[in-house]
Amino acid sequence: MAEGAGGPSAVKYGVTRDYVKAWRWCWPTAGSFTPGWRTDKGVVGYDLTRLFVGSEGTLGIITKIILRLIPQPKAKQTFLVLMDSMAQAAALVAKVLARFTPCTLEFMDRTAIGIVRDQLPVAVPAGTAAILLVELDGTAVAVASEGADLQAFLLGQPGVNLVRQAADSAEAEGLWAARRAISPAAFSLRPHKMSEDVVVPRTKIPDLVACAEGLAQELRLVVFCFGHAGDGNIHVNIMLDRADPSQLANAEIAKERLFAKVIELGGTLSGEHGVGITSPAICPWRSMPLPWRP
Numbered sequence: 001m002a003e004g005a006g007g008p009s010a011v012k013y014g015v016t017r018d019y020v021k022a023w024r025w026c027w028p029t030a031g032s033f034t035p036g037w038r039t040d041k042g043v044v045g046y047d048l049t050r051l052f053v054g055s056e057g058t059l060g061i062i063t064k065i066i067l068r069l070i071p072q073p074k075a076k077q078t079f080l081v082l083m084d085s086m087a088q089a090a091a092l093v094a095k096v097l098a099r100f101t102p103c104t105l106e107f108m109d110r111t112a113i114g115i116v117r118d119q120l121p122v123a124v125p126a127g128t129a130a131i132l133l134v135e136l137d138g139t140a141v142a143v144a145s146e147g148a149d150l151q152a153f154l155l156g157q158p159g160v161n162l163v164r165q166a167a168d169s170a171e172a173e174g175l176w177a178a179r180r181a182i183s184p185a186a187f188s189l190r191p192h193k194m195s196e197d198v199v200v201p202r203t204k205i206p207d208l209v210a211c212a213e214g215l216a217q218e219l220r221l222v223v224f225c226f227g228h229a230g231d232g233n234i235h236v237n238i239m240l241d242r243a244d245p246s247q248l249a250n251a252e253i254a255k256e257r258l259f260a261k262v263i264e265l266g267g268t269l270s271g272e273h274g275v276g277i278t279s280p281a282i283c284p285w286r287s288m289p290l291p292w293r294p
């Protein structure tokens with residue numbers, strides 16, 4: 001709760017903030033109280049929940065949380081989409097979200113594709129600029145109907161090179177395994193990684209990817225992007241060898257320039273990982289003396 005965590009399904013289901021109803025809050029010098037609503041509806045007063053979720057321990061200690069639960073979906077369909085251009089992939093993300101309600105809408109750029117090419121169930125042509133992974137969930141009937149519509153829609157879109165629907169849950173899991181493998185497999189490129197998780201408006205994803213590619217070229221680093229295109233939360237990974245001082249210096253420059261670009265694009269610096277203590281310049285209150293800190 002203190003991190004406001006989310007994940008690939010946030011595009012449909014939201015993040016932790018959307019599921020916290022009430023919690024017990026403790027302040028060492030002021031006792032405790034339980035803000036929020038235990039009822040399903042509660043509209044009066046300040047919404048302290050939205051203030052506390054994501055506060056990363058700066059506003060007090062949480063000792064109890066009451067969460068909203070929802071039923072697990074009964075059926076899923078997963079689609080792999082190969083795209084010829086990053087700009088067309090980003091445009092397609094917006095179009096899909098305007099017509100459908102996918103539970104995940106992930107993307108990989110060309111470097112990320114190269115990292116897991118061998119693990120994907122289809123041969124990916126060399127010119128492929130982006131992959132989208134789109135998943136629908138719900139009742140079996142609804143998913144079958146929406147899935148047929150989605151497939152027909154995708155096949156008619158500019159830049160779409162191939163649409164493959166996972167034949168069964170094993171194939172869908174294979175696609176997800178490839179997606180999950182990107183991060184660990186990236187160490188085959190360089191021994192160390194700076195992993196950022198910035199968020200930009202969806203329409204600005206191509207600008208972010210272009211920025212990452214430009215930084216990689218200019219600073220002689222490997223930089224690649226993948227992540228939650230559906231909500232604009234992109235994992236930008238800077239690969240380097242920390243033992244090489246010039247690579248380390250260039251990676252720090254790349255990170256600063258990336259953050260500046262994200263702000264320029266109207267984005268935010270973290271969609272999942274939080275700010276923590278690694279960036280005091282961004283989050284000066286992290287060094288404030290707080291009663292529960294030793």
Ligand SMILES: Cc1cc2nc3c(=O)[nH]c(=O)nc-3n(C[C@H](O)[C@H](O)[C@H](O)COP(=O)(O)OP(=O)(O)OC[C@H]3O[C@@H](n4cnc5c(N)ncnc54)[C@H](O)[C@@H]3O)c2cc1C
Binds near residue numbers: 055061273
């Ligand atoms: C490999 C990796 C993958 C990740 N992937 C994702 C992801 O997909 N999605 C995502 O959202 N995040 C992701 N994260 C970040 C993740 O959300 C956080 O690391 C995690 O939520 C922190 O929980 P913790 O209990 O381990 O951390 P802790 O370090 O214990 O706490 C994290 C923060 O919460 C505060 N805190 C802890 N306990 C309390 C309390 N009782 N009351 C008030 N404040 C408290 C701490 O002060 C700190 O600021 C990832 C992290 C890693 C390392």
